Amino acid sequence: MARAKKSNREATLDNLRNEALKIRRNVWRALRAAGSGHMGGSLSAAEFLAALYFHHLKIRPDEPDWPDRDRFILSKGHANAALGAVLAQAGFIEDAVLDQFYAYESLFGMHPDIKMAGVEMSTGGLGHGLSIGLGMALGARLQKKKFRTIVMIGDGELQEGSNWEAAMAAAHQKASNLTAILDYNKVQQSGHVSDMLALEPMASKWSAFGWAVREVDGHDMDQVVGALDALPYEKDKPSMIIAHTVKGKGVSFSEDTHLWHNNMVPDDVYEKALAELGEPV
């Protein structure tokens, strides 16, 4: 019995790993279609996006505005290639939309647009998502709805002071139906976060702001799923998952460097990236 359960979980994890690989391949595909784009922060978020859309979130891809759906906000909106990828894989949008990244009149631009199916809020200006997510969480509470709100934020983004207003407010409101996932890839546009405007100590800072904090390896699907399954972490507190990740994860030349925060993607780069990523099942 325990053996069967374990193998079910392994099958789930393998499936999610495969979806994460597809996200990475689709990110490079969208970037090649656009000619360039934000690969670094898109690739670091792949495991969590796969686990959210194929395991955790209560959503209906054929009914994107279902009132009781869980809400997900990509506050680090420049990783929209990865959001588009997972929305296509989950069936919110047509797969062909991924080839319309940055295209004239496309709803799939550099940053998320609320007009596209599955997108809960237009983001891209940094430091906005957590406040909006808190508003959604309070809206759920006031209407006695069970849906949960999850906001993915970036580390460089945390240099915007508005996040800390939201952090204080969410704790004050005891918004235990709100979760933040920090895609902590340690690199921002101009260099390593620690060299630009340091954010450490990260975990104790969030704890001090009144959040229940967990740290995980954001590329270890077992830990990713475990962190999501255990939500919420404490009664009357918002939850923070600090996901230690690698910017540009999965392709040797794009990992851990600001040079691939936002870069050109000619065909040869695309071919090389996909060859390194390998084929999904």
Place this chain on the structure above:
Amino acid sequence: MSAASTTPAWVEKVQNQSRLSFGLAVTDMAARDDKVVAVSADTLDLIGLREMVAAAPDRVIEAGIAEQNAMGVASGMATTGMRPYLCGYAPFITARSMEQLRNDVAYAKQRVVIGAACSGIVLGVSGGTHHALEDIALMRSLPNMTVLVPADAHEAWHLTQATENLDGPSYIRLGGKMDEPPVTAVDASPVIGKATTLRRGTDIAVIACGVLVVEALAAADELAGEGIGVRVINMHTIKPLDRDTVLAAAAETRGIVTAEEHHLTGGLGGAVAELVAEEHPTRMRFVGMPDEFAIVGPTPKVRERYGMSAANIMAKCRELMS
């Protein structure tokens, strides 16, 4: 039945102060609509929300002195079907949280109603950090935004109620802790986007908003004694601008004077000029704050110093008559 007994209870409570009209109107709406929620940036008393705190405490979200977060929270709540009314100080709820206002509210087209107290130079002695003389320009430059400037507490009550029928964001410019002489009737029913004409002269048209409407009326009454017929238009909606009323004024009078407690850059005067320049060019004069930061001082004296007065409106009308 005497007139007094039919006067609604809110009239006395608002004490001729539009800021209180906003909070009390929200409280009134909240009693009949459980989706109405107030978000306050440390303005519970300033905006008249104490009654709502007592009646519906769950639906008053005190966000603290943190306008950026308050704006985002209001937007997020609106996406879930709540009807948020966001209360703040005009100088801070616009400029401090402008990016949230633009992205989360206007760009995402969320139905957030912003009540902005202490606009213009209501906080005269506080100095330039606390004056809001650019808020109309900021708000009307945003697509999707409705911009309202009530002339008094009565109109503020009715316009706040009228936002129930809007499906996009709106901004209501309010006064502070000082008397705003009534110029509209208690039972007036202002329609968003439709100006009201308070005097029907045909020599000069004065298009005014907010606290300058009472000055425009005083100017018109004085000029009537000189045989000059002034049309006084209360432009309580800056956006969408009432094109028909403005263009009729351009066509039927010798010129238009605009009057507002706002910088001459980008406010009501700019909005009217943009329209008539293209559709019906006419001579214009502008009453408002020149392109400088105001001095410190009691509000009436500061207003007078910069010409936001009946006397200056009369002077501008006479210029257009000559």
